Amino acid sequence: MKIISIVSTKGGVGKTTLTANLAGNLYQQDKKVLMIDADPQPSLSSYYKITKQANGGLTEVFVDPAKINDCISETQYGDLIYSNDPHNQIQSWLTNQGDGRFRLKIAIKKLVKKYDYILIDTQGAKGNLQDAAVLVANLLITPILPEATTIKELERGTLSMIDGLKGCEEVGIKVPNLLGVVYRLDNTTDASQFTNLLFTKNSEKYQILTTTIPQSVVFKEAITQQIPVTEFLNGNKKTVQKAQKSADAIIELSKELNL
Numbered sequence: 001m002k003i004i005s006i007v008s009t010k011g012g013v014g015k016t017t018l019t020a021n022l023a024g025n026l027y028q029q030d031k032k033v034l035m036i037d038a039d040p041q042p043s044l045s046s047y048y049k050i051t052k053q054a055n056g057g058l059t060e061v062f063v064d065p066a067k068i069n070d071c072i073s074e075t076q077y078g079d080l081i082y083s084n085d086p087h088n089q090i091q092s093w094l095t096n097q098g099d100g101r102f103r104l105k106i107a108i109k110k111l112v113k114k115y116d117y118i119l120i121d122t123q124g125a126k127g128n129l130q131d132a133a134v135l136v137a138n139l140l141i142t143p144i145l146p147e148a149t150t151i152k153e154l155e156r157g158t159l160s161m162i163d164g165l166k167g168c169e170e171v172g173i174k175v176p177n178l179l180g181v182v183y184r185l186d187n188t189t190d191a192s193q194f195t196n197l198l199f200t201k202n203s204e205k206y207q208i209l210t211t212t213i214p215q216s217v218v219f220k221e222a223i224t225q226q227i228p229v230t231e232f233l234n235g236n237k238k239t240v241q242k243a244q245k246s247a248d249a250i251i252e253l254s255k256e257l258n259l
């Protein structure tokens with residue numbers, strides 16, 4: 001089982017879209033997939049149509065990790081632990097639990113045989129819940145918008161959050177290196193130039209993947225239709241043509257990550 005957390009201390013960068021599309025594509029390849037929505041604004045929870053709704057969600061998982069199996073809903077593109085914490089109470093509640101940041105890790109241990117992949121979508125901020133998602137991950141992915149301000153934000157935000165957890169390695173919890181995906185690349189941006197700039201900055205702290213994800217309306221259309229962009233490849237010729245580049249990028253990313 002591989003656990004993939006999609007993180008960024010910034011909102012609106014594409015975390016949820018990337019999580020849903022990677023998960024959906026793995027599901028299409030007959031993999032056993034679980035999505036976990038760890039954002040109090042539950043966009044991942046409503047991305048795909050729910051076909052079987054569990055009584056509990058992420059709140060119950062944290063309250064009683066042993067009951068995680070009762071908190072798993074089913075969607076058209078994989079299983080889901082939905083977010084049911086609209087007032088963001090888990091964050092502060094976790095502060096008062098000795099094992100707070102480790103509860104997700106404890107819970108997920110119960111699922112090792114059940115899933116090939118667990119993908120965790122997080123909120124664009126720093127906090128206990130994001131820490132919990134980092135500490136449970138084998139792969140840490142962050143979408144990187146090709147804009148000048150991105151690098152500073154990456155250092156101040158996401159990288160500093162991960163740095164703050166590196167001490168856990170002293171007690172045997174591995175904190176994976178951050179993998180950046182250049183995201184929402186448009187035709188006007190020179191990807192290689194931007195990537196080179198990122199590399200010169202902090203290459204020992206993160207790695208930039210070769211695959212880039214294009215800026216495309218196809219991603220928005222997929223959200224509206226509650227499908228992954230790769231589902232468009234099953235459509236008519238015109239649909240395939242329109243979605244090809246975006247769908248290929250998701251497939252390529254999955255390959256580069258060895259999923």
Ligand SMILES: Nc1ncnc2c1ncn2[C@@H]1O[C@H](COP(=O)(O)OP(=O)(O)O)[C@@H](O)[C@H]1O
Nearest residue numbers: 011012013014015016017184214215216219220
């Ligand atoms: N590759 C893309 N091309 C165009 N629009 C995108 C792409 N990925 C995401 N979006 C749009 O960008 C917005 C933010 O994406 P979202 O995944 O919700 O970010 P986050 O989860 O980091 O807040 C959404 O409106 C989404 O439809």
Ligand SMILES: [Mg+2]
Nearest residue numbers: 015016039043
């Ligand atoms: Mg989101």
